[in-house]
Amino acid sequence: MSFIQLSNVNKTYNLKGASVTALQTTNLKIAQGEFVALMGPSGSGKSTLLTIMGTLNPPSSGTLLIDEINIYQLNQERRADFRYMYTGFVFQQMHLLNYLTAIENVMVPLAVSKYSRAEQYKMAEAVLDQVGLLKKKNRVPSELSGGEQQRVAIARAIVNKPPIIFADEPTGSLDTKTGAEILDLFKALNQSGQTIIMVTHNPETLAYVSRTIVIRDGVIESDASQSNGDLHSQDVLVQGV
Amino acid sequence: MRLELIAIKSIIRRKKRVFFLLFTIIMSVAIVTTLYKLNDSMYLEIGDTFDKLGPNIIVTSAANDMDLAYGGVTLPSARNDGTRLIADDIMKIFSIEEAESIAAISPKLLDIGQVDDDSTAVLLGVHFQFEKLIKPWWSWQGQLPFANDEILLGSTIAKQLSKNIGDQLIIENETFSITGILDVTGTDEDHVIFMPLLTLQDLKGHGENISFIEVAALCSSCPLPDIMEQIRDVLPHSNVVALQEAIEVRTNTVERIQEFMVYGSIIIIIISSLVIGMSMMNYVYDRKVEIGVLRAVGLRRSHVFEVLMTEALLFGVIGGLVGYSLGTIFAKYITPFVVSIPLTIEFDLIVGTITILATIVITLLASLLPIYRVSKLDPVEALRI
Numbered sequence: 001m002s003f004i005q006l007s008n009v010n011k012t013y014n015l016k017g018a019s020v021t022a023l024q025t026t027n028l029k030i031a032q033g034e035f036v037a038l039m040g041p042s043g044s045g046k047s048t049l050l051t052i053m054g055t056l057n058p059p060s061s062g063t064l065l066i067d068e069i070n071i072y073q074l075n076q077e078r079r080a081d082f083r084y085m086y087t088g089f090v091f092q093q094m095h096l097l098n099y100l101t102a103i104e105n106v107m108v109p110l111a112v113s114k115y116s117r118a119e120q121y122k123m124a125e126a127v128l129d130q131v132g133l134l135k136k137k138n139r140v141p142s143e144l145s146g147g148e149q150q151r152v153a154i155a156r157a158i159v160n161k162p163p164i165i166f167a168d169e170p171t172g173s174l175d176t177k178t179g180a181e182i183l184d185l186f187k188a189l190n191q192s193g194q195t196i197i198m199v200t201h202n203p204e205t206l207a208y209v210s211r212t213i214v215i216r217d218g219v220i221e222s223d224a225s226q227s228n229g230d231l232h233s234q235d236v237l238v239q240g241v
Numbered sequence: 242m243r244l245e246l247i248a249i250k251s252i253i254r255r256k257k258r259v260f261f262l263l264f265t266i267i268m269s270v271a272i273v274t275t276l277y278k279l280n281d282s283m284y285l286e287i288g289d290t291f292d293k294l295g296p297n298i299i300v301t302s303a304a305n306d307m308d309l310a311y312g313g314v315t316l317p318s319a320r321n322d323g324t325r326l327i328a329d330d331i332m333k334i335f336s337i338e339e340a341e342s343i344a345a346i347s348p349k350l351l352d353i354g355q356v357d358d359d360s361t362a363v364l365l366g367v368h369f370q371f372e373k374l375i376k377p378w379w380s381w382q383g384q385l386p387f388a389n390d391e392i393l394l395g396s397t398i399a400k401q402l403s404k405n406i407g408d409q410l411i412i413e414n415e416t417f418s419i420t421g422i423l424d425v426t427g428t429d430e431d432h433v434i435f436m437p438l439l440t441l442q443d444l445k446g447h448g449e450n451i452s453f454i455e456v457a458a459l460c461s462s463c464p465l466p467d468i469m470e471q472i473r474d475v476l477p478h479s480n481v482v483a484l485q486e487a488i489e490v491r492t493n494t495v496e497r498i499q500e501f502m503v504y505g506s507i508i509i510i511i512i513s514s515l516v517i518g519m520s521m522m523n524y525v526y527d528r529k530v531e532i533g534v535l536r537a538v539g540l541r542r543s544h545v546f547e548v549l550m551t552e553a554l555l556f557g558v559i560g561g562l563v564g565y566s567l568g569t570i571f572a573k574y575i576t577p578f579v580v581s582i583p584l585t586i587e588f589d590l591i592v593g594t595i596t597i598l599a600t601i602v603i604t605l606l607a608s609l610l611p612i613y614r615v616s617k618l619d620p621v622e623a624l625r626i
Contacts, residue, residue: 051621058619076619100247100250109538
């Protein structure tokens with residue numbers, strides 16, 4: 001059984017009376033520990049696929065199983081609990097709370113945990129150290145560079161030690177050098193056991209990931225994994241193409 | 242990190258954003274508070290002003306024989322009888338519990354006298370300094386009598402007797418100088434000869450007796466029946482009646498003014514509530530992306546609800562407290578210059594508490610729907626991914 005499994009998942013948006021299918025009926029399996037890149041042109045449906053897998057966006061049809069839990073059968077509150085335990089999300093725009101310091105931003109997911117304030121603080125310091133920003137823990141986002149803000153966002157995503165990290169174009173707003181540093185971070189997280197699923201336009205990501213899924217017009221066009229330096233095609237079950 | 246802390250830091254550190262919202266709430270509360278204080282104080286002040294405009298209580302002796310009528314009141318003749326009122330009885334009126342509610346008192350002696358050998362006229366003995374207090378609308382030509390042999394004529398009787406200021410008039414075979422003539426009042430006073438009380442008492446042999454006492458009582462702080470009851474207690478040999486006309490005019494006018502101000506205040510409260518509501522709605526909808534982030538990192542809808550309602554609660558508390566204080570200060574120090582009426586305005590713990598609680602309720606209620614709607618969104622909708 002795969003760690004993440006999509007079965008016959010489809011997403012259609014209704015916009016001003018017209019239906020737009022962002023994701024055609026899709027089947028996909030992702031094993032624990034994979035570093036997956038979702039690539040494709042703008043509007044291809046890759047962000048839709050990511051957010052569905054990230055439990056943020058209920059599909060129009062189909063099921064999502066993560067760790068054998070049928071995610072979209074849970075109500076909104078239970079899904080939120082699931083997100084807290086299983087996922088971390090990194091956004092292209094970072095979406096840090098600009099009125100909280102770096103360490104306070106990292107502690108936000110822990111606001112509903114059982115940990116005491118002291119324990120939360122220690123955990124936040126540990127992950128900030130991991131992303132190399134411990135010295136800037138008391139800075140607010142406006143006092144940090146883009147790369148530093150993204151590091152804080154990554155720290156926030158991993159503070160509760162989730163097994164899966166979803167990242168939506170995390171290097172999209174960054175320069176090449178900074179982007180590479182962020183990708184190094186993700187690689188390190190993957191090597192310590194976390195499953196990472198990343199939407200990206202950045203071809204340099206290919207050097208970091210273990211699997212690349214290309215989506216075009218809501219359909220998975222190709223799905224190749226990389227082992228021992230070679231690319232192997234995955235069995236791609238696509239229906240309704 | 243706790244949810245309440247997110248709310249507190251959101252308010253403390255987003256100063257510009259928060260300032261405009263708080264300013265709206267504070268000004269709304271301040272305006273309502275100012276109007277309420279004005280309304281409350283003006284009701285008392287206008288009421289007192291009305292109460293000072295003439296008597297509203299008449300005290301007569303409880304006698305069976307009623308000989309004379311004056312100002313719509315039937316009076317006993319002031320014979321030398323132990324049950325009669327005497328001038329010193331006014332000191333007993335000043336000794337009642339609600340003496341502070343007595344604005345003015347004027348004892349009077351009413352009688353008929355022979356004038357210039359061939360006619361009779363109504364004679365009214367008064368203390369002119371008390372009369373001026375109880376009838377501030379009085380105006381006259383010449384001056385008020387001072388000496389015992391000086392008199393003031395009503396406008397009509399002056400014409401009837403063809404007398405002017407400086408002339409002399411013989412009353413009960415005594416000669417008096419006319420020092421003044423009252424301007425037309427349209428009442429019985431136009432037909433009356435006014436003279437010093439002691440002079441009339443001596444002239445007609447009434448000793449210390451008087452016919453009645455006019456009392457101007459302030460009704461705002463103490464109801465008229467209570468004052469009348471207290472006067473009856475100190476003057477058990479008297480009849481104490483309210484001048485119904487005076488009461489009705491006061492009631493109609495003052496209560497109409499108050500009604501107008503209450504309706505005005507209600508309208509202002511409704512408008513202020515809508516303004517606070519719209520401001521809170523904008524404040525919440527502007528936080529959509531932030532709410533999406535909180536939901537994405539694992540906070541439940543109820544957690545997000547808690548954070549935002551905590552902020553709304555804090556806005557209500559701060560807005561209510563500062564707004565009430567500002568409104569009271571404004572009412573106390575600024576509005577007297579505007580309305581030119583002396584007002585008594587103070588901080589009131591009960592009213593202040595009610596104001597703060599009402600502000601909290603309005604702010605929370607105004608926030609409820611937008612917070613509910615925004616927290617219900619799927620994170621991807623809120624984040625617009």
